[in-house]
Amino acid sequence: MNEYIPGRNGVAEALKAGRGFVKLYVSEGKIEGSLKEILAKAKDAGIPIQRVPKRKLDAMYGGNHQGVIGAVAAYAYAEIDDMLSAAAAKGEDPFLLMLAEVEDPHNLGAMMRTAEIAGVHGIIIPKNNSVGLNATVAKTAAGAVEYLPVARVANLVQTAKELKEQGLWVYGAAMEGTSLWRQEMKGPLLLVIGGEDRGIPRLLLQNCDFKVTVPMQGHVPFLNASVAAGVMIYEVMRQRSGGSAQ
Numbered sequence: 001m002n003e004y005i006p007g008r009n010g011v012a013e014a015l016k017a018g019r020g021f022v023k024l025y026v027s028e029g030k031i032e033g034s035l036k037e038i039l040a041k042a043k044d045a046g047i048p049i050q051r052v053p054k055r056k057l058d059a060m061y062g063g064n065h066q067g068v069i070g071a072v073a074a075y076a077y078a079e080i081d082d083m084l085s086a087a088a089a090k091g092e093d094p095f096l097l098m099l100a101e102v103e104d105p106h107n108l109g110a111m112m113r114t115a116e117i118a119g120v121h122g123i124i125i126p127k128n129n130s131v132g133l134n135a136t137v138a139k140t141a142a143g144a145v146e147y148l149p150v151a152r153v154a155n156l157v158q159t160a161k162e163l164k165e166q167g168l169w170v171y172g173a174a175m176e177g178t179s180l181w182r183q184e185m186k187g188p189l190l191l192v193i194g195g196e197d198r199g200i201p202r203l204l205l206q207n208c209d210f211k212v213t214v215p216m217q218g219h220v221p222f223l224n225a226s227v228a229a230g231v232m233i234y235e236v237m238r239q240r241s242g243g244s245a246q
Helices: 008-016 034-044 054-060 080-089 105-118 135-141 156-165 202-206 225-240
Strands: 002-006 021-027 049-052 068-073 095-099 122-126 150-153 169-179 189-193 210-213
Touching: 002 008, 002 054, 002 135, 008 021, 008 034, 008 068, 008 135, 021 034, 021 054, 034 049, 049 054, 054 068, 080 095, 080 122, 080 150, 095 105, 095 156, 095 225, 105 122, 105 135, 105 225, 122 156, 150 156, 156 169, 156 189, 156 202, 169 202, 169 225, 189 225
Parallel strands: 021 049, 095 122, 095 189, 122 150, 169 189, 169 210
Antiparallel strands: 002 068, 021 068
């Protein structure tokens, strides 16, 4: 089964990463800007290119495809052990992100983009009650899906327990918890972010070593899941780069 990568950034990053393309669909009309470079690289790689009416691309992907869609083999999910091995190979403490019941593909894509930029070694999502890797996620992630491994597991609680046994500290994002600015978040860790409406499931939250919250001063009661994840990921990055909790 094939997946679609829409948009120039996503297709360009997939080409750079050596992703296996089945075909490239390009809208009929004038070829301009970055699309010229994309087509040149696709031709060099021997990827079939098909010029099609814009309405065909619209039917393949309802969002802004920017005149190009790549058909690729379905995304392969990773193993958590491979994420830990990759961290060890870099001489870094593992930094993993667990997303509990995130259902909006735009949120998952945004989190992947932030996580990849900030040096997260991998993302863990559940097999059920969660969005998986799809075209919208890939488009929002702007290429991060090609570099950041994602694992799907049957049981988040059991996975968190196993990672704790391997020496990772588990931090859960919660409305009630220690302020992010005062919580030390160094060493090997797993950061758990809850879904858009329900947050972290109760049993999973109970298995977190620490509960942390983003300080808020306004009237809106909570942040968007991907924004909260971004704030926390960057606080971990800051502390791992030599900063400290206040």
